[in-house]
Amino acid sequence: MKPKQSNAMKTGASDAPPQFVRRIAVDHRERPSEVPAALAAHPDVRITFDQLSLGDYRIDNTLIVERKTLTDFAQSVRDGRLFAQASRLIRVKRARPCLILEGTRINHWSAALPRTALQGALITVTLVFGLPVLRSASPEETANLILYAADQLHRRATRPPKRRGYHPKGLNRQQNFLLQTIPEIGPTRAQRLLNTFGTPFGVASATIDDLQMVDGIGKSAATKIHQVFHGP
Amino acid sequence: MKPKQSNAMKTGASDAPPQFVRRIAVDHRERPSEVPAALAAHPDVRITFDQLSLGDYRIDNTLIVERKTLTDFAQSVRDGRLFAQASRLIRVKRARPCLILEGTRINHWSAALPRTALQGALITVTLVFGLPVLRSASPEETANLILYAADQLHRRATRPPKRRGYHPKGLNRQQNFLLQTIPEIGPTRAQRLLNTFGTPFGVASATIDDLQMVDGIGKSAATKIHQVFHGP
C-alpha cells in the first residue's frame, strides 16, 4: 500500500535492523499480488522473480513460503490440490516450509468455505502433515511475516555458542516420569504406585491383582501396567 | 457441566459418526472453562478430570492439547513461560502435541499484545519449535477442534514425519518410550535394551553387568538404569 518509510513498519523484522541483505526469490505467479512490493519496501531486501518449482517465496535455503489467500485456499481444498502440495512442502530438506494463509472471511466472503471445513482442512495440514501455518490479514502483513520468520530462522543458524544447562532430576522424579509413560498413569497414580511398591522394579514385579490394590488403579490401568512391563 | 448444546454438532467431528467412545483426560485447572462442558455435549465423549503433568487435554496416545486464551497467551509471552512450555510440549513422545489459541482480539482486548508481538511469538512457536498451532474463536469451537483433530490423527495410519531415532510401533513403542525416560537412554539404546532383554521387566531385572553387555551401554548408563529401577 505505502512503500515508503521502512521505519514506519512496526514489525520486529524491521525493528531489529537486519545484519545483511535478504535475498528473496519470488515465484513469478506472485507478481500480480501486493506482497512483492511490500517486501521490496523493506530495507535490505532484494527480490528476484523466478520460476519456483515449489512454494511462492524462498529465502536462502532456510524458508519456503507457500502463500494462499483464503480464496486460493478454499479452491485448493475443493480440488484436493492442498494436501498434495502440503505433502510436497514438508518433504523439502534443508529449508523450513510454511503456509501463510492471507485474508479474513470479511474480504473473501465469496469463496469462503464453511468455517468448519476451513478448520478441518487446517487441522489436517497443521497436525497431520505437520506443516506450519501462519495467518495474515493483508499482503503487508504477509511480507512482514515472511521477513520476521526468515530472520528468526537465520538467527538460529548464525548463533554464538551457548551454555548448556544440566538438570540433575531427583531420583524419585525420574521414577515417577518412567511410570507416567504408561497409558492412564499420570503423576498421581505414578506416585501411589511408587509409595506402594517402592521402586519401578517393584511395580514391574507386581501382579495385576497386586496392582489393583492401589488406590485409583482399576482393572484397566492394572492390565496396562502389566502389559507394558511384560508384553502381551 | 451443562450438556444442553445439541446444536454443537456442526463440526466434522460429529458429522462423521465416531467409531467409538473418545476418552478425554482434562486437567483439573481447565474445570472453570467452558470447554469441558462443550466436549461433554458431544455424543461418545467421556471426559475425566485429572492432574496432567503437561497440556490441558489429552486423548490417549493421540493428542495433547495445550489451550490458551489470548489473555493467557499474552501473559505467557511476557513472562517467557511460553517458550519453555512449547519446548516441553514438542518433546512429548506419546502423542502429538498442539497449541490451541482461543479467543479474538475483540473479547480479549485488555490483554492483547501488539499484533506484531503476537505474530512474532506465533512464528517462533510454529516455525522454530515446530509446534502446531490452531486458532479457535470460542470454547465450543475449541471443543470441536479437539475432537476433530483427535479423529483425524486416529484415523491416519500416517504418523507425522520422522523424529530422530527408531520408530517402533504399538506396544514396543511404549516400552521404548518408558526406557527413554532414563538418563543417557535415547531411542537407540532403548531399542537395543529391548532387543536384548525382551521387555522393560527384563531390563529392570538385569544386573549392572548384564546391562553393560549391550552394545552402547557402558558403566555409566548401566548404573543409571539400575538406579532408576531399584533406587540407590
Place this chain on the structure above:
DNA sequence: TGAGAGAGGGTGTGA
C-alpha cells in the same frame, strides 16, 4: 593385560 587417548555416536538442549 591394562591404561589412556581419540574417534564416533548418541543424547539432551536450546531455539
Place this chain on the structure above:
DNA sequence: TCACACCCTCTCTCA
C-alpha cells in the same frame, strides 16, 4: 523440528 555441544562408549595402541 533442527542443529549441534557434550559426554559416553568402544577400539586401538603401547607399555
